[in-house]
Amino acid sequence: MTQLLDKPSLTTAFQRHLFGKKFVWGTATASYQIEGAFATDGRSPSIWDTFSKTPGKVQNGDTGDIACDHYHRYENDFDLMQQMGFNAYRFSISWSRVMPNGRGEINAAGMAFYDRIVDALLERGIEPYVTLYHWDLPQILEDTGGWLNRDTAFAFAEYTNAVTQVLGDRLKNWTTLNEPWCSAFLGYGVGVHAPGQSDFAASLQATHHLLLAHGLTMPIIRNNVADAKAGIVLNPAPVYPASNSSADIAAAHRADGFQNRWYFDPVFGKGYPTDTLASYGAYAPKVEVGDLEIIAAPLDFIGINYYTRTVVKDAVVEAIPAPHTLLGYEYVDLPNVPRTFFNWEVYPQGLTDFLERLQYDYKPKSIFISENGATYQDHLEADGSIHDTERTLYFQQHLAASLEAVQNGVKLDGYFAWSFLDNFEWAEGYEKRFGITYVDFVTQKRTPKQSARWFQDFLLSGEV
Numbered sequence: 473m474t475q476l477l478d479k480p481s482l483t484t485a486f487q488r489h490l491f492g493k494k495f496v497w498g499t500a501t502a503s504y505q506i507e508g509a510f511a512t513d514g515r516s517p518s519i520w521d522t523f524s525k526t527p528g529k530v531q532n533g534d535t536g537d538i539a540c541d542h543y544h545r546y547e548n549d550f551d552l553m554q555q556m557g558f559n560a561y562r563f564s565i566s567w568s569r570v571m572p573n574g575r576g577e578i579n580a581a582g583m584a585f586y587d588r589i590v591d592a593l594l595e596r597g598i599e600p601y602v603t604l605y606h607w608d609l610p611q612i613l614e615d616t617g618g619w620l621n622r623d624t625a626f627a628f629a630e631y632t633n634a635v636t637q638v639l640g641d642r643l644k645n646w647t648t649l650n651e652p653w654c655s656a657f658l659g660y661g662v663g664v665h666a667p668g669q670s671d672f673a674a675s676l677q678a679t680h681h682l683l684l685a686h687g688l689t690m691p692i693i694r695n696n697v698a699d700a701k702a703g704i705v706l707n708p709a710p711v712y713p714a715s716n717s718s719a720d721i722a723a724a725h726r727a728d729g730f731q732n733r734w735y736f737d738p739v740f741g742k743g744y745p746t747d748t749l750a751s752y753g754a755y756a757p758k759v760e761v762g763d764l765e766i767i768a769a770p771l772d773f774i775g776i777n778y779y780t781r782t783v784v785k786d787a788v789v790e791a792i793p794a795p796h797t798l799l800g801y802e803y804v805d806l807p808n809v810p811r812t813f814f815n816w817e818v819y820p821q822g823l824t825d826f827l828e829r830l831q832y833d834y835k836p837k838s839i840f841i842s843e844n845g846a847t848y849q850d851h852l853e854a855d856g857s858i859h860d861t862e863r864t865l866y867f868q869q870h871l872a873a874s875l876e877a878v879q880n881g882v883k884l885d886g887y888f889a890w891s892f893l894d895n896f897e898w899a900e901g902y903e904k905r906f907g908i909t910y911v912d913f914v915t916q917k918r919t920p921k922q923s924a925r926w927f928q929d930f931l932l933s934g935e936v
């Protein structure tokens with residue numbers, strides 16, 4: 473194997489075996505971001521098809537119509553993944569592909585695609601981890617209110633019932649939702665994601681229906697899948713105070729209510745945080761009797777997607793419907809800190825801190841880092857190679873941060889790098905590349921970047 477570490481600073485003192493024999497090593501993707509084939513084999517439009525085709529919503533007017541054409545290229549993609557040494561893969565199912573009407577009839581041709589995917593992974597010794605909902609609600613359900621309509625949670629249960637019955641004999645690792653904070657807040661609160669609504673109260677109601685959907689489907693997964701492992705993926709943004717003043721520390725706690733506790737507390741059976749609920753006042757969601765018990769369905773694991781942290785300072789509370797105004801904080805952009813092309817601060821310590829807090833505050837049975845990664849501007853060398861040194865370093869720093877947490881007693885069982893391929897980065901289109909594999913979106917050629925080579929080296933040379 474070629475020597476890939478072209479900078480002394482990239483040398484790391486940690487090796488695969490330190491994470492333990494059973495540690496799961498994977499990469500992650502999501503259906504709308506990679507599949508393409510948007511109108512093939514009976515797939516109906518999702519809210520992301522509609523949103524990306526609405527002028528001005530996505531950079532350069534990009535859409536997921538073709539994306540990485542993974543729908544037709546999955547065999548080659550999985551060969552590559554196998555060569556890199558990964559033993560797991562996290563992907564999501566497109567609801568519109570398997571149930572184009574949102575509920576009721578299964579579309580056999582669409583379902584067959586996921587059947588092939590699962591077999592193709594297992595044939596290569598790669599364990600499938602599936603996400604049932606990674607933001608691509610069938611448009612037909614949005615037309616009847618989307619996540620603002622309580623009924624959508626029950627449609628999700630029907631969809632889950634159908635998919636688990638078909639794939640559950642081979643697919644054991646099930647995640648209900650990916651990052652409900654994004655679906656609810658970015659989609660219904662500030663309108664930068666599909667379906668593009670901007671109403672804070674609506675976003676809180678959407679959260680509640682998403683969490684209800686999660687809770688309703690946990691027992692369905694367990695019923696239909698023998699030996700299932702079922703959980704949810706949340707996206708914590710650990711919040712730090714801009715100073716040591718007690719006012720800023722209190723502001724950070726309030727911001728944590730919006731960003732983290734609003735999701736972690738109910739799924740771990742604590743209900744919505746009372747301080748945050750009180751500050752939201754009239755904007756709080758309508759919760760029916762029994763909902764919180766449904767949402768508290770026991771989890772086999774929790775997945776966390778970690779990219780960066782948040783820094784805030786105290787601010788005056790204002791009766792304006794937005795989290796920072798109602799909760800009294802302001803975001804602070806620290807100067808002179810390393811940042812990715814997304815302008816997100818690189819802060820590996822936040823991962824260690826949050827993992828430890830998760831372990832001690834919520835006591836999950838098992839934790840996965842279900843996404844972690846970075847976008848940088850990739851530069852193609854004359855020989856076609858990509859030396860994504862900053863991204864490689866980002867992975868190494870975050871793996872070191874994860875290992876520290878493991879050594880401090882956190883039950884971390886796996887790590888999934890985001891992402892296997894450069895792909896459709898939502899409102900940012902194709903401009904923000906997160907892949908360890910470079911994709912030429914004209915020719916669909918795949919080229920593993922230095923970061924992929926580094927993983928290959930790390931995973932294969934350190935095999936236990």
Ligand code: FCB
Nearest residue numbers: 502650651777890897906
């Ligand atoms: C996460 C999403 C994932 C990808 C990364 C960069 O919030 O789950 O689809 O867009 O961010």
